Amino acid sequence: TGIADLFKEEKPAIYDRPYINIQKADTLQAARDFHDSIMVKEAPSKCVTTITQILYLQNNTGEALSHLEATEVFFGVTKLFVSRNAQLRRMVYVILKDLYMLCDPSDVIIVTSCLTKDMSSDMAIYRANALRVLVRIIDTAMLSAIERYIKHAIIDKSYQVSSSALVSSLHLCEASADNASVVKRWVGEVQEALKSPNEMVQFQATQLFYRIKRNDRLAVSKFVQKYTKGVADSLSSPRGYKKSFSSSGMSSGMSSGMNNNHNGSRSSEGASYASRNVPKLTSPLAIVCLIRYTAKLLHEEVIEGRAAPDASIMDATDLCTVAYDFLTACLRHESEMVAFEAAKSIAMLPTQSPEVVLPAMSVLQLSLSSMRPTSRLATVKLLSGLAILHPNLVARFNEGLEALIGDSNRLIGTLAIMTLLKTGNESSMDRLLKSISKFISVIAEEYKIMVVSSLERLCLTYPSKFPVVIGFISKFLRDEGGFEFKRTIIRTMESLMEKIPETREIALLYLCEFIEDCEFVALSTHVLHVIGNVGIQTICAARYVRFVYNRCILDTAMIRAAAISTLLKFGAHCPALRISIIALLKQCAMDTDDEVRDRVMMAIYILDEAERKNPYIPPSESDDDNHHDGNNNQAPSSEDNPAALYLAKMPFSFDNLMQRLQAYKAIPGAMESDEPLDFSTLPFVEEKPRDIMSHSTIMGDEIIQAQSQDHIGGCLSGDTHQLSSEFQSPHSHDPAAVIYAIPELASLGRVFRSSKSTALTETETEYVVHCIKHIFDTHVVLQFIVQNTIEDQRLGNVSVTMETESELFDCIGEIPCEAIAYGATASCFAILERDKEQPLAPAAFACELKFSVVQVDRVTGEDEGEAYEEEYPLENLEIFLSDFLAKTSTMDFRKSWESIGNAHEMLQKFALNEKSISSAASAVIECVGMVTCDGTDNINPASKQHMMHLSGTFLGDVKVLARCQLSRPGNGAVVLKMAIRG
Numbered sequence: 001t002g003i004a005d006l007f008k009e010e011k012p013a014i015y016d017r018p019y020i021n022i023q024k025a026d027t028l029q030a031a032r033d034f035h036d037s038i039m040v041k042e043a044p045s046k047c048v049t050t051i052t053q054i055l056y057l058q059n060n061t062g063e064a065l066s067h068l069e070a071t072e073v074f075f076g077v078t079k080l081f082v083s084r085n086a087q088l089r090r091m092v093y094v095i096l097k098d099l100y101m102l103c104d105p106s107d108v109i110i111v112t113s114c115l116t117k118d119m120s121s122d123m124a125i126y127r128a129n130a131l132r133v134l135v136r137i138i139d140t141a142m143l144s145a146i147e148r149y150i151k152h153a154i155i156d157k158s159y160q161v162s163s164s165a166l167v168s169s170l171h172l173c174e175a176s177a178d179n180a181s182v183v184k185r186w187v188g189e190v191q192e193a194l195k196s197p198n199e200m201v202q203f204q205a206t207q208l209f210y211r212i213k214r215n216d217r218l219a220v221s222k223f224v225q226k227y228t229k230g231v232a233d234s235l236s237s238p239r240g241y242k243k244s245f246s247s248s249g250m251s252s253g254m255s256s257g258m259n260n261n262h263n264g265s266r267s268s269e270g271a272s273y274a275s276r277n278v279p280k281l282t283s284p285l286a287i288v289c290l291i292r293y294t295a296k297l298l299h300e301e302v303i304e305g306r307a308a309p310d311a312s313i314m315d316a317t318d319l320c321t322v323a324y325d326f327l328t329a330c331l332r333h334e335s336e337m338v339a340f341e342a343a344k345s346i347a348m349l350p351t352q353s354p355e356v357v358l359p360a361m362s363v364l365q366l367s368l369s370s371m372r373p374t375s376r377l378a379t380v381k382l383l384s385g386l387a388i389l390h391p392n393l394v395a396r397f398n399e400g401l402e403a404l405i406g407d408s409n410r411l412i413g414t415l416a417i418m419t420l421l422k423t424g425n426e427s428s429m430d431r432l433l434k435s436i437s438k439f440i441s442v443i444a445e446e447y448k449i450m451v452v453s454s455l456e457r458l459c460l461t462y463p464s465k466f467p468v469v470i471g472f473i474s475k476f477l478r479d480e481g482g483f484e485f486k487r488t489i490i491r492t493m494e495s496l497m498e499k500i501p502e503t504r505e506i507a508l509l510y511l512c513e514f515i516e517d518c519e520f521v522a523l524s525t526h527v528l529h530v531i532g533n534v535g536i537q538t539i540c541a542a543r544y545v546r547f548v549y550n551r552c553i554l555d556t557a558m559i560r561a562a563a564i565s566t567l568l569k570f571g572a573h574c575p576a577l578r579i580s581i582i583a584l585l586k587q588c589a590m591d592t593d594d595e596v597r598d599r600v601m602m603a604i605y606i607l608d609e610a611e612r613k614n615p616y617i618p619p620s621e622s623d624d625d626n627h628h629d630g631n632n633n634q635a636p637s638s639e640d641n642p643a644a645l646y647l648a649k650m651p652f653s654f655d656n657l658m659q660r661l662q663a664y665k666a667i668p669g670a671m672e673s674d675e676p677l678d679f680s681t682l683p684f685v686e687e688k689p690r691d692i693m694s695h696s697t698i699m700g701d702e703i704i705q706a707q708s709q710d711h712i713g714g715c716l717s718g719d720t721h722q723l724s725s726e727f728q729s730p731h732s733h734d735p736a737a738v739i740y741a742i743p744e745l746a747s748l749g750r751v752f753r754s755s756k757s758t759a760l761t762e763t764e765t766e767y768v769v770h771c772i773k774h775i776f777d778t779h780v781v782l783q784f785i786v787q788n789t790i791e792d793q794r795l796g797n798v799s800v801t802m803e804t805e806s807e808l809f810d811c812i813g814e815i816p817c818e819a820i821a822y823g824a825t826a827s828c829f830a831i832l833e834r835d836k837e838q839p840l841a842p843a844a845f846a847c848e849l850k851f852s853v854v855q856v857d858r859v860t861g862e863d864e865g866e867a868y869e870e871e872y873p874l875e876n877l878e879i880f881l882s883d884f885l886a887k888t889s890t891m892d893f894r895k896s897w898e899s900i901g902n903a904h905e906m907l908q909k910f911a912l913n914e915k916s917i918s919s920a921a922s923a924v925i926e927c928v929g930m931v932t933c934d935g936t937d938n939i940n941p942a943s944k945q946h947m948m949h950l951s952g953t954f955l956g957d958v959k960v961l962a963r964c965q966l967s968r969p970g971n972g973a974v975v976l977k978m979a980i981r982g
Contacts, residue, residue, distance in 0.1 A: 019052070030050045031054065033046070047083070058098060065102060071103050074099045074100070081114045119146075128164035134168075135172055153165035162201050166190075166193060203283045215763075224294050227281055228322060288338055291338070294326055295345035328346070331346075336367070339363050373408075383401070387423050394419065414443055414447040417451060418450055429465050436451060452476075452489055452492055455492070459496060466502065470493065477510065486523060490523060504538055511527050515527050515547065521559060536570055542576075548567055552584070553587075560593065567603065568603040571607045575614070660683060663683045664677075667750055739781060744815060745781055754774045758772075761875065766789055767849060769849060777955070779834060780831075782829065783827050783828075783829055786817065786820055788821065792822070794820070796851060806841070820851075822856075840881060847873075847877050849872040849873075852870065853869075886953045889932075896959065896961060904981065907977075912924075917939055917944070917966050921939055924950075924976060932949065934949050936948045944968050948966065949963060950962040
């Protein structure tokens with residue numbers, strides 16, 4: 001009990017933070033003892049204490065060292081190399097890495113001789129730490145001088161030295177492109193390090209090899225196929241994996257078996273490796289990296305069209321077969337980390353086929369019942385995203401997910417509820433909502449937002465349950481909550497009102513109650529705007545006027561102004577309410593705020609003018625029953641000019657208006673022009689269509705970030721790259737800006753639209769070329785974006801020659817690029833003139849890249865010879881009719897469709913070779929080059945039929961609309977019925 005009492009005593013804070021009261025001046029004074037060689041040798045512990053205090057001042061207080069102070073301490077630290085004390089030497093390495101950034105590079109160089117000497121020391125710990133410090137302070141020129149030291153260190157017998165050299169090489173690659181070009185020469189040593197029996201060395205060598213070869217897809221593919229065979233073979237023996245992951249053997253006790261130590265079997269495995277001569281990786285971390293590289297290759301196979309997003313991904317190509325077999329083999333690995341990474345990679349493959357994902361389910365079942373909270377969290381997070389695409393597969397986890405609702409980790413419970421909402425049925429909804437209500441009040445706000453988003457998706461799946469869902473989420477509007485949470489609820493209600501019209505009445509009443517006691521001005525004004533837009537479409541619009549008028553007399557000036565505008569909407573749209581609303585507005589005419597008074601006077605004038613020209617005539621009793629059910633929502637007369645003008649919708653959104661105004665300002669001479677500025681004079685700015693089949697959307701909002709980045713090395717190395725690196729021009733925000741910046745091209749006039757980037761080469765080739773097509777009234781400018789990936793070459797006078805059999809286009813000029821250095825990207829241009837006498841038609845061009853090559857020294861960058869001419873064939877470039885069609889939406893598709901008429905309507909029926917309605921919709925949008933309207937891009941994955949509304953503007957400001965009906969009878973092909981008006 002005496003010992004226990006000692007632990008119960010509260011110790012002073014000085015035991016936890018011994019340097020809390022140290023003074024900077026005293027510490028710097030103590031650092032001057034570093035110059036005393038006798039003291040350094042006899043009292044190294046005092047130097048260690050002083051260095052520790054300096055590090056504390058530098059990193060844990062606001063008293064950071066100045067440049068002069070850091071330089072003085074740095075020179076003093078260099079004197080400490082005379083000591084052979086291991087602890088002091090270790091602290092010297094630590095402080096050198098901390099201070100070198102505060103000193104001048106010329107001062108830092110003086111320590112390199114000491115570090116280089118330590119790299120030749122007999123003590124492995126000295127060599128390792130000296131190398132880590134040295135790579136931080138040297139430049140490319142010095143790197144070449146110590147290159148042989150690092151190469152020898154990579155294959156050193158000491159695992160500490162080898163690991164240090166590999167990690168240092170990774171840091172060098174990230175420091176600069178010049179350093180990376182030097183590290184690329186160490187491939188042989190890195191491959192030798194891959195054979196090391198040390199697991200950490202294997203892991204770091206795997207990362208470094210991929211970092212060197214990541215732009216060489218062929219080399220990465222060979223590397224993956226070479227080492228996946230060795231890992232798969234080791235997993236095929238009884239010692240390499242557990243015998244069964246079947247559902248019958250799924251128990252929580254097996255999760256501990258996944259962590260058994262297998263060091264005793266490595267010697268026998270090494271012997272078999274020697275006999276078979278098949279390279280193997282035994283490090284679980286290295287195998288995790290290999291799994292991620294393999295998954296990346298599978299993604300690229302689908303992206304580049306060599307494999308379809310269906311069951312064929314398992315065997316579409318030889319690479320697909322090897323890669324998928326390797327992933328399924330890793331599911332049997334005894335390391336829980338490796339098995340889960342393999343399951344995650346399989347689950348996130350870009351496929352809609354359940355049989356591809358099915359092998360991963362057993363491993364996820366084990367992880368779901370793991371004792372580790374991190375394993376449960378990772379599994380539930382993955383299942384939550386997977387449930388959107390494969391709800392039937394995830395439904396088998398419902399029993400385990402329900403057990404996690406009460407998990408001590410609130411995030412796990414929240415994700416479990418979200419997953420159950422995606423896989424549950426209509427009958428289980430009430431029970432799930434009851435479970436949510438028990439803990440949602442104690443979870444963080446970001447988790448509440450995730451739950452509300454899941455409830456929205458569930459309501460869209462089962463529309464008949466909208467009263468329950470709307471009533472449930474409306475309770476949180478009345479409770480305490482932050483701005484983002486309540487804004488999410490309001491947006492959810494808006495979305496449901498738009499997609500399920502039956503929810504409008506009940507949702508609007510809840511929103512009216514909300515603004516009675518809302519503490520957020522922005523939310524109150526937004527809700528008033530929603531009431532004005534949606535309330536006028538309901539059967540009885542008059543019931544909402546009272547709630548709006550209350551805001552005119554009881555709230556702040558900003559909310560009062562918004563309420564006046566909402567009342568004007570009701571009066572303009574509902575002639576039966578005009579007299580009453582005018583009377584209400586007149587009571588607000590003496591408001592104390594100028595903005596409110598101005599809005600009141602404008603509203604009164606508009607409604608008085610409308611009532612004077614078209615007075616409201618109440619319906620007679622002989623009219624149909626529609627007038628006796630309290631319906632005051634009678635549409636205004638077409639001659640009601642003031643009201644019609646106020647209710648008219650903009651032809652595009654405010655965001656698009658801002659983009660068009662910015663594009664207009666970029667046009668040369670536009671701001672000095674005397675031409676009146678209106679909607680017709682603004683340039684077209686395309687609205688980006690939603691990617692219906694984007695894999696990140698399919699996998700759910702919870703893992704969008706994980707999908708958007710290629711976690712090759714992931715959190716293990718911090719080395720993240722895009723899975724599909726779509727080529728972006730320097731002016732990706734406004735592609736036409738690069739055209740206006742060139743006088744020869746700016747004279748062609750205004751750019752109608754710019755196409756997205758089209759690849760003319762593979763991304764792994766020596767010269768990477770993409771093309772952007774800029775469309776003018778009578779010309780087409782082709783911007784060829786060229787990237788040089790050969791490090792010992794500089795390209796000059798770069799241009800693209802084109803040949804075509806089409807008589808529609810004639811190449812009238814080109815603008816070459818002067819020079820492109822290694823790793824740089826530049827553009828050259830070709831100008832095509834279009835024959836306006838001929839009708840538009842698709843055209844194909846044979847392209848060839850022409851340039852001069854100058855060999856350069858990789859280190860110095862100096863020329864090593866004379867330039868010579870070179871040619872490089874490119875893929876054919878095609879100009880489609882869709883290139884002349886801008887993606888512009890319409891705010892009221894039905895009205896626009898009727899206004900165009902059917903005089904030039906075309907009807908066609910097609911059979912599409914697609915597996916689902918969603919993929920067919922994505923293919924149609926990509927083909928026609930138009931954008932969806934009215935939210936018709938929201939497709940239920942289980943739907944057998946869907947109607948899409950598409951909009952666009954053809955060259956010459958011709959509005960084009962299309963209605964596309966997609967249906968899939970049985971398991972046959974998707975049938976498309978399309979009607980186009982223009």
